[in-house]
Amino acid sequence: MGSPDRAALRAATNQVPPLVGHNVVAADAALTEAVVRHGSGAVLDDLLPLGAEAGSEEAREQGRLANVHHPELTTYDRYGHRIDEVEFHPSWHWLMTRAVGHGLGATPWERQADGDPDAHLRRAAGFLAWSHTEPGHGCPVSMTYAAVPALRVDDALAKEWTPLLASTAYDPGLRPVSEKLGALCGMGMTEKQGGSDVRANVTRAVPQADGTYTLHGHKWFTSAPMNDVFLVLAQAEGGVTCFVVPRVLPDASLNPIDVVRLKDKLGNRSNASSELEFDGTFALRLGDEGRGVRTIIEMVAATRLDCVLGSAGLMRRAVSEASWHVAHRSAFGSLLADKPLMQNVVADLAVESEAATVLALRLASAVDDLVDPHEAALRRIALPLAKFWVCKRTPAMTAEALECLGGNGYVEDSLMPLLYREAPLNSVWEGSGNVNALDVLRALGREPEALDAWITEVGQARGADTRLDAAIDQTLALLGELMTDAEALERGARRLAGRMAAVLQGSLLVRFSPAEVADVFCASRLGPSYDGTFGALDVGRSALRAVVERTTPTVA
Structure with a gap:
């Protein structure tokens, strides 16, 4: 005969409901x-x-x-x-x-x-x-x-x-x-x-x-x-x-x-x-x-944009699941979303996702412009930059989001393992990280208007954040230093591409995103000591809470 406590034994409490019934466009x-x-x-x-x-x-x-x-x-x-x-x-x-x-x-x-x-x-x-x-x-x-x-x-x-x-x-x-x-x-x-x-x-x-x-x-x-x-x-x-x-x-x-x-x-x-x-x-x-590579490169460029979009989509899905989970799961006496360290982690993930999204859609808008030479030149330099950086950031970001769910995120039913297995793909498809970093060098060497477009684009945020201004100057100095030695330039291609991409993201966030999002990004990604560790932000708690609330989906 079963125990009278069996119903209580089998009751599932403090479990997070599945994230369904929301509009993924309106919620972002x-x-x-x-x-x-x-x-x-x-x-x-x-x-x-x-x-x-x-x-x-x-x-x-x-x-x-x-x-x-x-x-x-x-x-x-x-x-x-x-x-x-x-x-x-x-x-x-x-x-x-x-x-x-x-x-x-x-x-x-x-x-x-x-x-x-x-x-x-x-x-x-x-x-x-x-x-x-x-x-x-x-x-x-x-x-x-x-x-x-x-x-x-x-x-x-x-x-x-x-x-x-x-x-x-x-x-x-x-x-x-x-x-x-x-x-x-x-x-x-x-x-x-x-x-x-x-x-x-x-x-x-x-x-x-x-x-x-x-x-x-x-x-x-x-x-x-x-x-x-x-x-x-x-x-x-x-x-x-x-x-x-x-x-x-x-x-x-x-x-x-x-x-x-x-x-x-x-x-x-x-x-x-x-x-x-x-x-x-x-x-x-x-x-x-004999012109096959030049012919098909137009297809490669368009699929590279989709690699950025797909990775940005993976990031957004991952941070949505993480923020939804911590908003509904309690531990040690309160919701995880109210824990300062968890806020730090989720806010950091949210800023990474937002940076990827604003860059991806900025590039998409450039595809719509058939007239402005700045837009064409920006596409040429920013596509391989974004493909290198956003796709490279996705695996670590997705792993951190999975960890927010703890053991629940490690089981297949959560779908987080699916995102984690998918995360490295776009960094490989349509040219690995090395291929895209070297394509950045090719653009810089052969098409001076590409560098001019990057300088013009990031320069639109000049004066709005001293950390961004310093990062722009440091990146240009790094480029000048590497350009003096062909071997050093190739050896430093990833460092340069990553820096140029992060500065471009920073400029877009400073111009268009809420102040707390831009502040978190500039204080971390553009700082000289940034090591990529998520959840190590040195930012006030009110700003972290605002970023977390901005990224957490709501279900009608």
């Missing part, structure tokens, strides 16, 4: 302020339905299921026919339907062409907010968005593919694109022997009599192999060249693309990343032979 002050600042209140209103759906209990569950049930590769059907099909769980398709439906694919390129001045800002804010649901499906969405600038090298190919990539209809399945309502795009750049060194690629492109090519070789990392078309680099007679490779040919036959295997990855488990083999694969040249 840094995001909403940036959208209105760079766009308008109307743009923000457009994003609220997305925010409500992203914060729903259903979205949380669909994201969980998509990561529990991983994609599966079937190379042959029961009759022995090669099919190379990747099957996804219905939750993946639920997420993709809504991501594409909310216009997070290539939609803004057509909206911009139709005169929408905030098309990319709207999409960027939506991409960041929708990342709260599940990060893996953002990969094919991002590549689809990024393909359009590269496709514009060839008017005919751009006109053929852009309307399908810009569609808000998610239409999965291997069929000729003439039968589809929308399409998705991927990319195949890296190979076994080269990785980021794509000029070492050995995949061959053989010209045919009709002006097409066939590809022969192996691609080491190609995500979302079920996409409808891919931009692929291969060696033609004139050098590394970019090609458009459809998954299905117009006669409904499969293009000879063998999916060798799916990668067993640390995170991003819902998304299929594959190795592909080409042997007589049909391809159309995009741009001139």
Whole structure:
């Protein structure tokens, strides 16, 4: 017979309710302020339905299921026919339907062409907010968005593919694109022997009599192999060249693309990343032979922006979960949110998240500006800076947020382990930290207007904070010192890139964020003794409380 105390024994008390039923756009002050600042209140209103759906209990569950049930590769059907099909769980398709439906694919390129001045800002804010649901499906969405600038090298190919990539209809399945309502795009750049060194690629492109090519070789990392078309680099007679490779040919036959295997990855488990083999694969040249890297670099730049947005989204989701937890969990006689040291930690995480958000949306607004040369130059220098810094900060920040939940954050049900496994990805994808730091040096050396743009942008906050002023001067002094020695410059590339990115974030926070947020950032990140430890802020308690309250979600 059971004990009369069994009901009490099994009662769950002092447990935090799941963070569901909130609008992830409306709950994010840094995001909403940036959208209105760079766009308008109307743009923000457009994003609220997305925010409500992203914060729903259903979205949380669909994201969980998509990561529990991983994609599966079937190379042959029961009759022995090669099919190379990747099957996804219905939750993946639920997420993709809504991501594409909310216009997070290539939609803004057509909206911009139709005169929408905030098309990319709207999409960027939506991409960041929708990342709260599940990060893996953002990969094919991002590549689809990024393909359009590269496709514009060839008017005919751009006109053929852009309307399908810009569609808000998610239409999965291997069929000729003439039968589809929308399409998705991927990319195949890296190979076994080269990785980021794509000029070492050995995949061959053989010209045919009709002006097409066939590809022969192996691609080491190609995500979302079920996409409808891919931009692929291969060696033609004139050098590394970019090609458009459809998954299905117009006669409904499969293009000879063998999916060798799916990668067993640390995170991003819902998304299929594959190795592909080409042997007589049909391809159309995009741009001139030997200009492949220059052609596809436009796609790389756009995906780098999404790396920043995705990492900022991970940060925001992590700090939301941490601040929500401490606002509802008691220990040692009071709420964790009222403990001075916990306030210090959560406030520090919140400022890190806000800095990432304001920088990401500042860059998105620059994509909307097609006229101002300052905006173009700022994109050139600030994209690799932000990609290096924000993506590099995400793993440590996510780990600290997980720790705020204690053991509850270490179990899969909390979804914090999912965020933690995902956190390093964007620092690797589209160029590792070293690649982006060296790209910063390339911009500084070849395009003096890029440095001028950085100086102009950070200079708009001159005089508002002495710590920021000092950091600007110190960063310029560091650049001058490193520029005297080529080897020292490369050796110090990470130090320089990190400093330039942090100063850029500081200038944006000083100009646009509440005083307590800017004060915390400048007092910590721009100080000479900052070591990256979260929760070591030397700031008054009232300021910490204000920052924590600003970042804690509320549920209606």
